[in-house]
Amino acid sequence: MIKLDNVYKSFGNNHVLRGVDLEIQRGESMVVIGGSGTGKSVTLKSVLGLVTPDSGVITLDGEDVTKAERDAFLARFGMLFQGGALFDSLSIWENVAFRLLRGSLKRPKAEAREIAIEKLRRVGLKPEVADQFPSELSGGMQKRVGLARAIAAEPEIIFFDEPTTGLDPIMSGVINELIREIVVEMGATAMTITHDMTSVRAIADKVAMLHEGVIQWTGAVADMDTCGDPYVEQFIQGRAEGPIEAVR
Amino acid sequence: MMSPTAALAAIGRPALALLAAIGRLALFVFDTISHLFRPPFYLKELRDALVSIGYFSLPVVGLTAFFTGGALALQIYSGGARFNAEAVVPQIVAIGMVRELGPVLAGLMIAARVTSSIAAEIATMKVTEQIDALVTLSTNPMKYLTLPRVLAATIAGPILVGVADIIGIFGGYTVATGRLGFNTAAYLQNTVNFIEFTDITSSLVKGAAFGFIAAVMGCYYGMNSGRGAQGVGQATKLSVVAAAVMILAANYMLTGLFFTS
Ligand SMILES: Nc1ncnc2c1ncn2[C@@H]1O[C@H](COP(=O)(O)OP(=O)(O)OP(=O)(O)O)[C@@H](O)[C@H]1O
Numbered sequence: 001m002i003k004l005d006n007v008y009k010s011f012g013n014n015h016v017l018r019g020v021d022l023e024i025q026r027g028e029s030m031v032v033i034g035g036s037g038t039g040k041s042v043t044l045k046s047v048l049g050l051v052t053p054d055s056g057v058i059t060l061d062g063e064d065v066t067k068a069e070r071d072a073f074l075a076r077f078g079m080l081f082q083g084g085a086l087f088d089s090l091s092i093w094e095n096v097a098f099r100l101l102r103g104s105l106k107r108p109k110a111e112a113r114e115i116a117i118e119k120l121r122r123v124g125l126k127p128e129v130a131d132q133f134p135s136e137l138s139g140g141m142q143k144r145v146g147l148a149r150a151i152a153a154e155p156e157i158i159f160f161d162e163p164t165t166g167l168d169p170i171m172s173g174v175i176n177e178l179i180r181e182i183v184v185e186m187g188a189t190a191m192t193i194t195h196d197m198t199s200v201r202a203i204a205d206k207v208a209m210l211h212e213g214v215i216q217w218t219g220a221v222a223d224m225d226t227c228g229d230p231y232v233e234q235f236i237q238g239r240a241e242g243p244i245e246a247v248r
Numbered sequence: 249m250m251s252p253t254a255a256l257a258a259i260g261r262p263a264l265a266l267l268a269a270i271g272r273l274a275l276f277v278f279d280t281i282s283h284l285f286r287p288p289f290y291l292k293e294l295r296d297a298l299v300s301i302g303y304f305s306l307p308v309v310g311l312t313a314f315f316t317g318g319a320l321a322l323q324i325y326s327g328g329a330r331f332n333a334e335a336v337v338p339q340i341v342a343i344g345m346v347r348e349l350g351p352v353l354a355g356l357m358i359a360a361r362v363t364s365s366i367a368a369e370i371a372t373m374k375v376t377e378q379i380d381a382l383v384t385l386s387t388n389p390m391k392y393l394t395l396p397r398v399l400a401a402t403i404a405g406p407i408l409v410g411v412a413d414i415i416g417i418f419g420g421y422t423v424a425t426g427r428l429g430f431n432t433a434a435y436l437q438n439t440v441n442f443i444e445f446t447d448i449t450s451s452l453v454k455g456a457a458f459g460f461i462a463a464v465m466g467c468y469y470g471m472n473s474g475r476g477a478q479g480v481g482q483a484t485k486l487s488v489v490a491a492a493v494m495i496l497a498a499n500y501m502l503t504g505l506f507f508t509s
């Protein structure tokens with residue numbers, strides 16, 4: 001359903017993506033792993049058109065994303081940003097219900113608020129936080145609000161950029177289960193970036209490893225441990241020695 | 249010694265860069281205005297912007313105008329005394345405030361207060377990916393952030409300038425009648441008789457233009473901010489400088505347009 005074909009992206013002399021090929025099927029949960037700074041976030045943003053690739057083609061259901069009708073295209077997506085990216089001028093529930101308060105999905109305020117509170121509950125937040133502002137919450141709480149906002153309008157494709165970073169192990173477990181649920185029950189297609197190997201095993205159908213600007217390895221999560229790829233092995237075992245240099 | 253081609257290149261490069269910058273700014277302005285005619289419209293954002301840009305600028309604009317009007321009265325009185333023309337204080341204060349000082353001071357205060365805060369806010373949103381988040385939530389940042397602010401500033405500009413004109417004249421009046429011995433009724437009479445309709449329209453048109461410039465520059469630099477806290481600082485600084493210079497340049501051009509025939 002989503003296909004990246006030979007995607008390149010540089011920022012000045014920093015050649016981040018150097019020919020990324022990746023395919024995600026409908027209803028599949030793809031997890032992208034890879035070292036810090038290898039361009040995982042840039043890859044997600046390229047699909048959404050927030051970053052314009054220098055070359056290569058990205059398609060959604062066979063249609064080039066740069067040619068798609070923007071509003072209809074974006075209405076199918078939800079995205080959790082790595083830093084949360086909550087609007088600090090709006091209260092928590094208005095953040096979560098942003099899509100439901102304006103545009104084509106607009107609905108009555110009371111109903112939008114109710115949905116927001118329900119989504120907050122699903123990410124482990126009490127209704128009391130609804131009227132607070134982002135600056136009043138801890139980093140992990142902000143992250144979960146960002147997650148609630150990404151899933152609020154029940155999009156069919158959801159991107160999660162490090163959903164469990166900064167969360168305690170129990171909360172990580174809750175979020176992993178939630179993502180799995182969204183994929184299995186709602187039939188959503190998910191693409192998740194994470195450094196957390198527990199999360200990878202909990203959420204992924206398929207795993208792709210990004211290294212030096214290309215997809216080094218991709219395959220089913222069950223094959224990850226036995227794939228024999230030295231890069232993947234070093235990464236999942238967290239060894240300092242191996243083909244991946246520690247300084248990059 | 250520079251070779252001729254190197255010399256030409258040294259002139260050409262900044263000239264091209266300047267043209268490119270003007271082009272980008274023009275596109276930004278066109279894009280902003282085009283959203284005026286394309287729904288959806290974000291009325292709540294417009295209302296919030298009107299309050300923060302218009303209403304909360306009143307104190308600073310009023311104070312500036314009051315002191316300037318007072319100082320102007322003192323200067324004209326002492327300057328006029330050199331050729332026995334002390335009596336022109338009400339007329340000159342009125343014309344000076346309404347034609348030039350009211351609009352320019354209000355414009356510069358808007359640049360200081362509004363441009364800087366718009367640029368810093370939008371740049372911070374950019375740096376923390378809030379602008380990206382808006383896009384993914386199917387909301388056009390130009391429509392949601394830029395247009396309401398530009399519209400609000402263009403509406404608030406003339407109002408603030410009108411207030412500056414009145415308070416400036418009142419400042420002159422306070423000083424002239426309180427310290428310089430002018431008759432209160434005669435002062436007001438002279439002021440009202442002297443001001444012409446074009447003085448007022450030029451003043452308000454300038455206000456609209458300066459408000460527009462102030463908000464556009466804030467949004468433009470904010471949207472094009474670099475990364476990190478440094479990017480935000482740089483965007484804020486550049487936006488205020490650019491807005492102030494453009495307001496003064498626009499003031500000269502509008503004065504030329506209105507008062508030379
Ligand atoms: N807008 C941008 N301008 C310039 N450089 C950028 C920009 N966005 C990303 N980069 C650069 O691209 C590289 C990859 O960034 P990216 O955020 O995709 O890394 P990542 O794989 O998500 O890392 P992490 O796991 O630490 O989040 C980095 O070197 C970063 O500095």
Ligand SMILES: [Mg+2]
Nearest residue numbers: 040041082161
């Ligand atoms: Mg990242």
